[in-house]
Amino acid sequence: MSEYSSKHVGAKGGKIKQSWLRSLADSDKTLGWLFTLPFLILWAWWFLYPFIQSFVRSFQDANFAALDQAKFIGLENYTAILHDKEFFRALLHSLEIVVISIPIQTLLGLLLAILVNQKLKGKGIFRTVFFLPYITSQIAITTVFMMMFKQGTFLTDFFGVLGFGNVTWFADTRYALLFVCILFIFQQAGFTMIVYLSGLQEIPKDLYEAGEIDGASKWNKFRYITVPYLKPITFFIVSVSTIAGFQIYDQIAAISRYGALGSPAGATSTVVTYFYQHGIRYMNIGYGSAAVVLFFIIIMLITYLQKKFLDEKE
Amino acid sequence: MGKVNKKISAMLVLCLALVVALTACGGNKSADNKEGASGEKVTVNFGFWGTAQDLEIYQKAADTISEKYPEIELKIKQYPSSEQFWNTLPGEIAAGVAPDFIKMSNEGAYEYINKGLFTPIDDLVQATGVDMGRFPDTSKKIWNVDGKQYGIPNSDMPAMFFINEQMWKDAGLGDYPTTWDEVIEAAKVLNKGNVKGIIVNLDAFHITNYVKSFGGGWGNGKTINSPENVKALELIIDMYNQGIAVTPKSAGFGWDGEVFANSLGAMSTGGYWYKGYLKDANPDMKYVAIPVPKGTTNGSTMSSDAYMVLKDAKNKEAALKAAYYMTNDDTQTAFMDLGFNPAVSSLSEKYFEKNPEFKALQPALEYSTDYGYPTDTKRFTDELVKELEGLVLGGSGKTAQQILDDIQSQFQ
Numbered sequence: 001m002s003e004y005s006s007k008h009v010g011a012k013g014g015k016i017k018q019s020w021l022r023s024l025a026d027s028d029k030t031l032g033w034l035f036t037l038p039f040l041i042l043w044a045w046w047f048l049y050p051f052i053q054s055f056v057r058s059f060q061d062a063n064f065a066a067l068d069q070a071k072f073i074g075l076e077n078y079t080a081i082l083h084d085k086e087f088f089r090a091l092l093h094s095l096e097i098v099v100i101s102i103p104i105q106t107l108l109g110l111l112l113a114i115l116v117n118q119k120l121k122g123k124g125i126f127r128t129v130f131f132l133p134y135i136t137s138q139i140a141i142t143t144v145f146m147m148m149f150k151q152g153t154f155l156t157d158f159f160g161v162l163g164f165g166n167v168t169w170f171a172d173t174r175y176a177l178l179f180v181c182i183l184f185i186f187q188q189a190g191f192t193m194i195v196y197l198s199g200l201q202e203i204p205k206d207l208y209e210a211g212e213i214d215g216a217s218k219w220n221k222f223r224y225i226t227v228p229y230l231k232p233i234t235f236f237i238v239s240v241s242t243i244a245g246f247q248i249y250d251q252i253a254a255i256s257r258y259g260a261l262g263s264p265a266g267a268t269s270t271v272v273t274y275f276y277q278h279g280i281r282y283m284n285i286g287y288g289s290a291a292v293v294l295f296f297i298i299i300m301l302i303t304y305l306q307k308k309f310l311d312e313k314e
Numbered sequence: 315m316g317k318v319n320k321k322i323s324a325m326l327v328l329c330l331a332l333v334v335a336l337t338a339c340g341g342n343k344s345a346d347n348k349e350g351a352s353g354e355k356v357t358v359n360f361g362f363w364g365t366a367q368d369l370e371i372y373q374k375a376a377d378t379i380s381e382k383y384p385e386i387e388l389k390i391k392q393y394p395s396s397e398q399f400w401n402t403l404p405g406e407i408a409a410g411v412a413p414d415f416i417k418m419s420n421e422g423a424y425e426y427i428n429k430g431l432f433t434p435i436d437d438l439v440q441a442t443g444v445d446m447g448r449f450p451d452t453s454k455k456i457w458n459v460d461g462k463q464y465g466i467p468n469s470d471m472p473a474m475f476f477i478n479e480q481m482w483k484d485a486g487l488g489d490y491p492t493t494w495d496e497v498i499e500a501a502k503v504l505n506k507g508n509v510k511g512i513i514v515n516l517d518a519f520h521i522t523n524y525v526k527s528f529g530g531g532w533g534n535g536k537t538i539n540s541p542e543n544v545k546a547l548e549l550i551i552d553m554y555n556q557g558i559a560v561t562p563k564s565a566g567f568g569w570d571g572e573v574f575a576n577s578l579g580a581m582s583t584g585g586y587w588y589k590g591y592l593k594d595a596n597p598d599m600k601y602v603a604i605p606v607p608k609g610t611t612n613g614s615t616m617s618s619d620a621y622m623v624l625k626d627a628k629n630k631e632a633a634l635k636a637a638y639y640m641t642n643d644d645t646q647t648a649f650m651d652l653g654f655n656p657a658v659s660s661l662s663e664k665y666f667e668k669n670p671e672f673k674a675l676q677p678a679l680e681y682s683t684d685y686g687y688p689t690d691t692k693r694f695t696d697e698l699v700k701e702l703e704g705l706v707l708g709g710s711g712k713t714a715q716q717i718l719d720d721i722q723s724q725f726q
Contacts, residue, residue: 063429064407065429065431065625066430066625069430146566150565151565152508168564168566170563171561171564171566172708173709258517258562258569259563259703260695260703261696264563264707264708265700265703265710266704280401280404281400281692282690282692282693283429285404
């Protein structure tokens with residue numbers, strides 16, 4: 001029993017007269033709540049309240065220029081969205097981004113983490129360089145990549161040799177989404193590397209030593225020690241990156257500069273751009289809110305499935 | 315000691331929570347708005363998106379407004395772009411900090427007027443004694459919807475057709491084109507290596523100019539698939555099929571002006587904004603501005619902007635007075651130097667003296683007309699661009715007729 005809790009018990013015995021403040025301070029649970037209270041208030045104000053508002057708006061025919069004239073229309077917004085093939089096209093693109101990018105960036109991040117975890121000269125520089133894209137403006141990176149992937153540059157010439165069309169990638173409906181995936185992987189790999197690196201440094205060294213004594217190869221040590229130990233981190237990375245992949249917006253906005261969002265020809269439209277177009281650009285905040293609620297449900301469902309899958313594997 | 319620390323922690327956390335709660339739930343009353351408090355001055359907020367030069371002109375107007383309207387204090391707020399403005403406006407309206415009046419282009423105004431964002435000014439004009447007679451009827455008409463006036467006109471300028479003069483001369487071409495057939499012939503000659511004969515930006519502004527030159531128009535959504543419009547789109551598609559046209563996007567740029575300034579396209583439809591842009595982007599470039607070539611008739615869009623009072627303006631009369639003040643001779647003359655053709659009739663005559671490079675456009679002032687987009691303007695322009703990109707950049711294989719029929723079906 002800790003010193004703190006023994007005093008608490010003593011107080012219950014009636015030896016010490018308690019003030020309400022003391023009783024608050026003497027409870028670990030209450031103190032914990034108090035410490036989280038500032039965050040909870042901000043969270044409720046900035047996230048919970050707007051979400052509830054969105055949820056209510058999703059049942060309304062509401063134009064943000066005249067919210068006082070909003071009308072309750074039941075499930076009409078949801079029905080319209082579920083009958084809109086553009087929504088499913090956008091959803092498919094969001095899924096494609098996640099399915100293509102997450103495995104690659106997770107593996108790449110792990111490889112980079114293993115690399116910078118070695119006894120290397122200048123590994124601090126490598127760590128910084130690999131992490132830099134994650135903290136750099138997404139618009140800036142997209143602009144640079146747009147210059148690199150213009151028709152006739154070294155990269156498009158190179159990919160042309162590999163069988164891709166020698167075209168401006170972000171202006172071609174065949175490659176524009178792949179271009180978004182490349183941008184996303186490039187940016188997220190640094191984040192994945194840092195998280196994996198922290199995990200690698202937590203693995204007890206004696207496990208590897210024991211493995212060596214038992215004659216385990218490098219691959220076996222990786223397979224049977226590193227990978228299982230990193231499993232919770234992998235789950236965290238996959239969950240967080242999946243949500244980030246679904247929320248991708250800045251890169252697409254930069255590609256669509258001066259044009260319709262999701263350009264070219266809707267090839268880069270996602271659930272987020274769909275919501276933005278309808279809710280903000282077309283001012284139909286009721287319809288946009290319904291798209292947001294559906295989006296929320298989809299993300300919750302996918303996160304739940306990911307957790308279930310990994311837990312079952314456990 | 316530990317107990318004391320915990321008490322202090324608990325008190326601090328409670329205080330912090332209270333401060334956070336008070337901050338989050340606090341009101342947003344601005345100290346700047348003296349209206350009603352002292353009865354001395356009314357603060358009017360004006361929002362616009364434009365250049366630093368525009369801001370300088372507006373700031374001067376704000377400094378001198380008290381000479382005409384001593385009861386008004388004018389505050390200027392510049393937004394980085396129209397997109398930024400429309401993104402932040404809902405939040406600003408909800409928070410009660412939206413501008414009282416804004417300057418906006420007729421390219422997107424129809425949608426916002428129909429959706430009730432602006433207030434009609436007819437009664438306000440009567441109440442404030444603002445002289446709308448200073449503006450020609452053609453300008454006022456653009457800002458009149460269903461018999462109600464919504465804007466005080468600021469400038470009007472027809473769309474233009476730009477030609478890289480050096481390329482034209484180097485190619486040994488003679489008179490500048492007046493029809494699209496002549497443009498195509500010239501584009502074939504100008505098409506060399508990386509340089510394309512013509513830049514056709516797949517953007518509603520540019521497409522609308524092609525459409526108008528064939529006597530077509532969108533008819534606020536009623537005539538989207540008219541035979542004239544189909545002909546115009548067929549011309550655009552034909553130019554791509556012949557390999558003489560380029561989109562800014564496939565050239566790796568954002569808009570037509572960038573391709574033109576980089577000498578990667580010899581000709582393009584455009585507007586008066588080319589002047590200011592080319593001055594910075596390629597000061598040595600020599601160019602010619604002529605009216606949009608004829609398809610079957612003279613036709614092009616009229617780009618106009620106006621000052622409009624928002625529905626939620628705190629003091630609408632003061633906002634209208636301030637908006638009207640923006641059209642004073644000094645402010646309008648300063649804008650004329652930047653290439654804007656003032657809507658004030660008495661000043662407009664001097665415009666072509668100050669901007670001789672646009673002299674050829676003078677006749678187009680007579681026949682250029684509003685865009686005529688449907689009420690859901692942005693949805694329409696997005697759909698139009700998407701369909702054309704699908705064809706030109708994605709090879710959808712649709713015909714002009716199919717594209718316009720598909721769009722028409724969504725905007726009955």
